[in-house]
Amino acid sequence: MAMWIQAQQLQGEALHQMQALYGQHFPIEVRHYLAQWIESQLWDSVELDNPAEEAKAKRLLDNLVAELQRKAQLQGGEDGFLLKIKLGHYASQLKSTYDRCPLELVRCIKHILHSEQRLVQEATNVSVGGAMDTLSQRHQQINQAFEELRLATQETENELRKLQHSQEYFIIQYQENLRIQAQLSSLSSLPPAERTQRETTLQSKRATVEAWLTREASTLQKYRLDLSEQHQKTLGLLRKQQTLILDEELIQWKRRQQLAGNGGPHEGGLDVLQSWCEKLADLIWQNRQQIRRCEHLTQQLPLPGPMEELLSKLNSDITDIISALVTSTFIIEKQPPQVLKTQTKFAATVRLLVGGKLNVHMNPPQVKAIIVSEQQAKALLKNESTHSESSGEILNNNCVMEYHQATGTLSAHFRNMSLKRIKRSDRRGAESVTEEKFTVLFESQFSVGGNELVFHVKTLSLPVVVIVHGSQDNNATATVLWDNAFAEPGRVPFIVPDKVLWPQLCEALDMKYKAEMHSGRGLSEDNLVFLAQKAFTSSSNNPEDYHNMTISWAQFNRESLPGRNFTFWQWFDGVVELMKKHLKPHWNDGAILGFVNKQQAQDMLMSKPNGTFLLRFSDSEIGGITIAWVAENPNKPGERLVWNLLPYTTKDFSIRSLADRISDLNHLLFLYPDRPKDEVFEMLTLVYGNAGVITVNVSGRFTTPNPEPSGGTPTFMDQTASPSVSHPNNFGVYPPMSDAMLDADGDFDLEDTMDVARHVEELLRRPMANQWSSQQS
Structure with a gap:
């Protein structure tokens, strides 16, 4: 209800x-009397383009009608x-209007609430610090310019009306002059005396009228x-104004939409843009009609001078302006997926921002979608090709634009498209199929002003990469991320720099990571230094050393990391997917x-008490995380070592959670730097659950392999802990390990041993009750 209270305090425009948001489609009285109820409903949770959401929308409609009826019954006296x-x-009216199309009610109310919020924010125009923010200033400038134009x-x-009235009076006087001339011509049949008298009067009158016509003709020409x-x-x-809105505001919206593909903030503000574009369309059309009326007046009364050329130029200019507005405001509201898998259903929505204002919906246009290659997109933008040749076959690629009266939007919702096949071009050099870019072209044709102007409009989607598996x-995804992050506005399709500064890539990676984690905790400065070390095979811990370094596309996702069979991006994306x-x-x-x-793990843990552990991402495996901890060397009393478990992967965590696995390892006591593990992981288990997995506390009893000779480097072992920090066993599960289990680097061989988690999995496959009974006996 807070929003409605603020909305009622709006003033002026x-x-x-x-x-203007309200009408028969949704009466303002309903908004007023159900303000609190309306603002408490989850309207944004309904996906308008998903027919499966209709049941949810129907419940909202029924609840709205019931609430109205309840409110009506409470009225007394x-x-x-x-x-x-x-x-x-109103309850009966809303039920009748939206019962067959409840999603339209949701669309209507969402539009109303978002518009009210925008109007209130614009009216406030003051940030927390009391200063007007940049966005509000820019919006205020645009609104002031609209007032000037109005x-x-x-x-x-x-002035046009004055000119019209003056010209009409001029024509009347001109006709009067013609009548006088006709009268003078008819005097020849009169007697001389009478003729002379009448002729003198008429000539005097004609002279007066002609003098006035001469003066008035000059005045009309000046007008x-x-x-x-x-x-x-x-x-x-x-x-x-149009340049500001289309070349700055709309381009910025498209840029935000592109960055949203990398996890940036969702691109809002389209309704504001539509309101501006509609105001532009209205003003342009009014001026065009005025110029047309001026042309008509000039044709009605030709006068010497350059007016015909001037009006022809004005008419041409105003037509160019409206043409640019219409073609630029045919946009993709909801982009198709940028990684597009063949034989898979996908959706997209296109919208004409000025469709309602120009009454395009009176003859609803049809939109067609085709997929084109990068080369075909270049040719289309250079006007080298007027025929839209396809590079594949999209099923369900035709859709009629629909006008939604409640929101004033004209859009086409492609809900069930599917790419049946794709025709690839010859690749260049080391380019793989996942580096080849396509785009979905949407095109339509419609007329405005009673077929006065006919427009053939086209718009290209963001680049898409087609995959089959x-x-x-x-x-x-790497190709898409690089393109979204580093594409320049107005570029030739789909050119991107081959190299970028490392901080630029950091910004893109951080945006992606935060979006996937759904939290404000992104990548810290230390995290980015770690990534720089991996990308550049560097050992520097100073962030400043990387600020001016550039990273190429090849370093990002074409060349494998040293000693690995995967690229930098493949490693990073594996981490993102796991998390x-x-x-x-x-x-x-x-x-x-x-x-x-x-x-780093060794340096951090060696200064901490035994049993302190941390979780780090595996360097050797995509999407792996390992546990490192510090413990006594059982073969050398007084010596401490840092140990590492073999990495856990998505496959492992789909069977058993991290919290359970850590709980199983009794030698792990404190999460770095000093957090008791039970406080951390038990709390998270309570909050997020374990997906029904049985928890069994198991500790390991291992013999520790011989350490390195005196003076050597401590052995880093990818298996479980030293007995010196283990708690007493509930039951023995693991046999002692021999040196034969170590690989050449001192790590455990994955093929010859099993980590704690896998032992627990084996245990869980056995009949628990029988096993427990046998051990008790």
Whole structure:
């Protein structure tokens, strides 16, 4: 209800815009009397483009009608009688209007609430610090420019009416002059005396009229020239305003939409853009009609001078302006997926921001979608190709634009498209199929002004990478991320720099990571230094050393990391997938350090008490996380070592959670730096659950392999802990390990041993009750 209280305090144009949101489709009285209930409903949770959401929308409609009926029944007394009847009528009206299309009610109310919020925010115009923020200043400048244009258009309208009245009077006087001349011509039949008298009077009258016509003709010509100059100035203001809205605001919206593909903030503000574009369309059309009326007046009364050329130029200019507006405001509201898998359903929505204002919906246009290659997109933008040749076949690729009266939007919702096949071009050099870019082209044709102007409009989607198998998704996502992050506005399709500064890539990676974690905890300065070390095979811990370094596309996702069979991006994306699917709560809680290498882990843990552990991402395996901890060397009393478990992966966590696995390892006591593990992981288990997995506390009893000779480097072992910090066993599960289990690097061989988690999995496959009984006996 707080929003409605603020909305009622709007004034001037903002109040007028707020009132214009309501009508028969949704009466303002319903908003007023159900304000609290309306604002408490989860309207944004309904996906308008998903037919499966219709049941949810129907429940909201039924609840709204029931709430209105309840409110009506509460009205009593003489004063409440009329309100009771009115609210009951509105309940029946809304039920009748939206019962067959409940999603339209949701669309209507979402539009109203978002518009009210925008109007209130614009009216407030003050940030927390008391200073007007940049966005509000820019919006205020645009609104002031619209007011100037409105006044200028009104002034030319007034001047045009004066010109029309003056010209009509001029024509009347001109006709009077012709009548006098006709009378003079007819005097020859009169007697001389009478003829002379009448001739003198008529000639005097004709002289007076002709003198007035001569003066008035000059005045009319001046009026016309002055009016054309005013129109030229107005057209200049319109062009400037249109450039600001289309070349700055709309381009920024498209840029935000592109960054949203990398996890940036969702691109809002489209309704604001539509309101501006509609105002532009209205003003442009008014000025065009005025210029057309000027042309008509000039044809009606030709006068010597340059008016025909001036009006022809004005008409051409205003047509160019409206053409640019219409073609630029045919946009993609909801982009198709940028990684597009063949034989998979996908959706997209296109919208004409000026469709409602120009009454395009009176003859609803059809939109067609086709997929084109990068080369075909270049040719289309250079106007080298007027025929839209396809590079594949999209099923269900035709859709009629629908007008939604409640929101005033004209859009086409492609809900069930599917890419049946794709035709690839010859690849260049080392380029793989997941580096090849396509785009979905949407095109349509419609007319405005009673077929006065016909427009053929086209718009290209963001680049898409076509894959045929899920295994290609990782590399395709890399292509999309690089393009979204580093594409320049107005580029030739789809050119991106081959190299970028490292901080630029850091910004893109941080945006992606935060979006996938759904939290404000992104990549810290230390995390980014770790990533720089991995990308550049560097050992520097100084962030400043990387600020001016550049990273190439090849370093990002074409060349494998030294000694590995995967690229930098493949490693990073593996981390993101692991965290997103299984470890998000632990990251957001700060339990996972992650971006720490073995040497750093050793340096950090050696200063901590035995049993202190940390979680770090595996260097050797994609999407792996390992546990490192410090403990006594059982073969050398007094010596301490840092140990590392073999990495856990998505496959492991789909069977058993991280919290359970850590709980099983009794030798792990404190999460780095000094947090008791039970406080951290038991709390997270309570909050997020264990997906029904049985928890069994198991500790390991291992013999420790012989350490390195005196003076050597401590052995880093990818298996479980030293007995010196183990708690007493509940039951023995693991046999002692021999040196034969170690590989050449001192790590455990994955093929010859099993980590604690896998032992627990084996244990869980056995009949628990029988095993427990046998051990008790």
